[in-house]
Amino acid sequence: MDSSIPAKRKVKAPSQAIAAKAFHWINIVSLLLMIVSGLRIYNANPVFGGRAGWHFPRFLLIGNGLAEGRDWHFAFMWVYALNLLGYGLYVFITRRWQHRFASSNDVKAIQVSQNAKRKTYAWHRLVYTAIVPILLLAIASGLAMYKPAQLHWLAALFGDWQTLRTIHFITVPTVLLFTFVHSLLALRVGTLRLVKSMFL
Numbered sequence: 001m002d003s004s005i006p007a008k009r010k011v012k013a014p015s016q017a018i019a020a021k022a023f024h025w026i027n028i029v030s031l032l033l034m035i036v037s038g039l040r041i042y043n044a045n046p047v048f049g050g051r052a053g054w055h056f057p058r059f060l061l062i063g064n065g066l067a068e069g070r071d072w073h074f075a076f077m078w079v080y081a082l083n084l085l086g087y088g089l090y091v092f093i094t095r096r097w098q099h100r101f102a103s104s105n106d107v108k109a110i111q112v113s114q115n116a117k118r119k120t121y122a123w124h125r126l127v128y129t130a131i132v133p134i135l136l137l138a139i140a141s142g143l144a145m146y147k148p149a150q151l152h153w154l155a156a157l158f159g160d161w162q163t164l165r166t167i168h169f170i171t172v173p174t175v176l177l178f179t180f181v182h183s184l185l186a187l188r189v190g191t192l193r194l195v196k197s198m199f200l
């Protein structure tokens with residue numbers, strides 16, 4: 001093998017399944033709408049400090065007042081949750097989960113591998129995997145607040161109402177942080193070409 005060939009030329013242009021692209025588009029748009037409408041709901045009675053607490057600036061929010069904020073939130077929760085469910089089924093049925101999600105080998109690689117690239121791949125899969133329970137936590141805590149009478153057992157898992165609200169609220173910075181790290185690692189693993197291939 002000619003070792004003078006630059007590493008870049010050996011890398012095949014990444015291509016993604018249409019289902020992965022559709023999921024990413026729908027997820028990013030619906031998540032954004034969930035955040036800007038959720039923060040509108042938050043503003044009506046801030047989780048921290050009550051009505052006298054800190055409010056988010058209006059230009060960041062969607063909907064005029066609490067009622068419209070809830071309308072947006074409750075409309076897009078279907079899009080957001082069904083998209084996640086659809087993609088989950090797709091990943092499961094096509095067995096993609098076997099090589100996309102982190103395994104104990106990745107945890108071992110992070111601890112002992114001397115190969116920087118291998119470590120980046122391991123982190124990438126670990127973060128990619130960790131996003132899933134966070135997205136599910138947003139849904140579970142949201143559902144518990146949406147139907148507290150019917151889903152009282154779910155609400156009870158979170159303790160009291162304030163804890164439930166706080167957990168649901170905290171999924172926002174957590175999702176944003178994970179999305180940021182996920183994108184950074186995708187850039188490191190496959191450069192901008194990989195990130196672009198997920199959307200175009």
Ligand code: HEM
Pocket residue numbers: 031034035037038039041042043045046047070073077078080081138139140141142143145146147165168169171172175
């Ligand atoms: C299927 C998923 C979801 C459901 C069923 C849901 C449901 C709810 C409900 C019922 C409320 C309280 C509404 C009210 O008090 O009138 C709420 C608030 C909120 N949601 Fe969601 N939500 C979901 C996903 C998300 C996601 C993905 C985010 C963003 C990552 C988000 C962010 C927020 C925020 C910031 C609030 C305001 C918190 C508060 O002030 O209590 N939600 N959501």
